[in-house]
Amino acid sequence: xxxxxxxxxxxxxxxxxxxxxxxxxxxxxxxxxxxxxxxxxxxxxxxxxxxxxxxxxxxxxxxxxxxxxxxxxxxxxxxxxxxxxxxxxxxxxxxxxxxxxxxxxxxxxxxxxxxxxxxxxxxxxxxxxxxxxxxxxxxxxxxxxxxxxxxxxxxxxxxxxxxxxxxxxxxxxxxxxxxxxxxxxxxxxxxxxxxxxxxxxxxxxxxxxxxxxxxxxxxxxxxxxxxxxxxxxxxxxxxxxxxxxxxxxxxxxxxxxxxxxxxxxxxxxxxxxxxxxxxxxxxxx
Ligand code: SAM
Numbered sequence: 001x002x003x004x005x006x007x008x009x010x011x012x013x014x015x016x017x018x019x020x021x022x023x024x025x026x027x028x029x030x031x032x033x034x035x036x037x038x039x040x041x042x043x044x045x046x047x048x049x050x051x052x053x054x055x056x057x058x059x060x061x062x063x064x065x066x067x068x069x070x071x072x073x074x075x076x077x078x079x080x081x082x083x084x085x086x087x088x089x090x091x092x093x094x095x096x097x098x099x100x101x102x103x104x105x106x107x108x109x110x111x112x113x114x115x116x117x118x119x120x121x122x123x124x125x126x127x128x129x130x131x132x133x134x135x136x137x138x139x140x141x142x143x144x145x146x147x148x149x150x151x152x153x154x155x156x157x158x159x160x161x162x163x164x165x166x167x168x169x170x171x172x173x174x175x176x177x178x179x180x181x182x183x184x185x186x187x188x189x190x191x192x193x194x195x196x197x198x199x200x201x202x203x204x205x206x207x208x209x210x211x212x213x214x215x216x217x218x219x220x221x222x223x224x225x226x227x228x229x230x231x232x233x234x235x236x237x238x239x240x241x242x243x244x245x246x247x248x249x250x251x252x253x254x255x256x257x258x259x260x261x262x263x264x265x266x267x268x269x270x271x272x273x274x275x276x277x278x279x280x281x282x283x284x285x
Contacts, residue, residue: 006035006083011074011106013099015118016049018090018222019197028116029053036082039074041089041097062086067098071105078111090222092120096140096166122164125192125224128202129162132229136162144171149178157182160229172219176211179227183207184266188228194221231267238268243275244282 005027006012012031017023032038032055039062040046050059062070077084086093086102093099094115106113126133137159143149156163156179167175172191179187185208193201199221203213207227238246243264250260257279265272 005031006085007112008036008081008083009078010083010112010114011078011102012083012085012114012116013093013103014085014087014116015092015120016046016087016090018119018121018124018195019200021049021052023119023196024049024053025116025118028118031116032057032085032087034083035085037074037077037084039070039084039086039102041087041093045089046087057085062098062102064098067101071102074102075105075109075111078106078109090119090121092118095120095122095138119196121166121192121195121222121224124195125190125226126162126164128192128195129190129204129226131162131188131190131226133162136164139163139165141166141168142175153178153182156227158230160232162229163227165225165227167223167225169219169221169223172223172225173211173214175225176207176214180207180211183227183230184262185211186263186266190226192224192226193219195224197221238270240278243268243270244278247275247279248282 012035014028014032015025016028032050033053035057037058037060038046038050038055039060041063043059043061047059060070060074062074074084086099088097088099092115094103103113122138126136139152139156142152142165165175179189185206187207188205189207189210190202190204191210191214193199193203203210246264247257247260250263251257255263258276261272261275261279264270264275
């Protein structure tokens with residue numbers, strides 16, 4: 001038997017569409033239509049959706065610039081046994097938006113916190129990327145500059161699991177360039193653009209290819225980047241003969257020696273210099 005919703009004194013984190021309005025679930029629709037108060041990341045942005053479903057609850061803005069002031073007011077509503085829903089501009093509140101802080105504060109204060117699940121850009125991009133999804137990391141937005149950004153990039157480069165990152169379109173080229181510096185241009189990636197919308201697009205299959213694409217076509221709209229994990233450097237060690245075979249295969253198919261050494265270095269974790277030396281030793285023998 002399902003519980004009655006909405007319930008006074010409960011915080012509901014409600015998933016809303018990330019583009020396609022058909023993705024609003026019947027449960028989310030019913031709850032939003034009946035709840036006492038709706039905290040919206042942007043009341044104007046969400047106004048259209050809320051109006052279309054006949055939501056009558058009071059709307060309050062709740063975003064990264066008023067979180068500190070708004071939090072106590074929202075908690076007070078829960079104390080007064082009002083039902084409270086929080087929604088973000090798109091997707092699941094609590095993932096890279098202030099819903100996270102509200103959920104933590106409400107739990108800390110002993111209130112019931114319930115998620116009405118819905119679309120989330122991170123998981124939507126992940127499952128359509130075709131990259132391993134059995135184990136993955138969510139990195140959200142990286143710091144835009146400085147040491148913290150460099151450290152996060154280095155950490156991501158070594159991460160064996162698939163990583164999911166959010167980025168604003170005007171910073172996408174910068175992110176791809178920084179990832180190429182730390183992970184190499186051959187690292188698999190899929191950039192999911194405009195998920196669930198008319199112009200949904202997935203761009204890959206490598207960082208280098210994605211960079212070339214977006215250099216030719218300026219990135220526009222919402223983007224989520226799904227990055228393949230670091231190659232398994234702890235895997236079986238290849239013998240010199242096996243490494244030379246891999247290098248020769250690439251060279252025979254037209255790849256330059258330096259590029260072949262770079263590619264095999266990336267695949268196997270062997271230093272590029274050593275591979276280059278191996279090639280020279282082999283051709284001198
Ligand atoms: N809480 C939201 C969620 O569950 O997806 C994400 C909020 S975060 C502030 C917004 C970021 O999500 C965007 O900058 C973009 O990286 C990603 N995003 C949102 N909608 C998207 C879409 N339709 N396609 C691709 N990425 C999207």
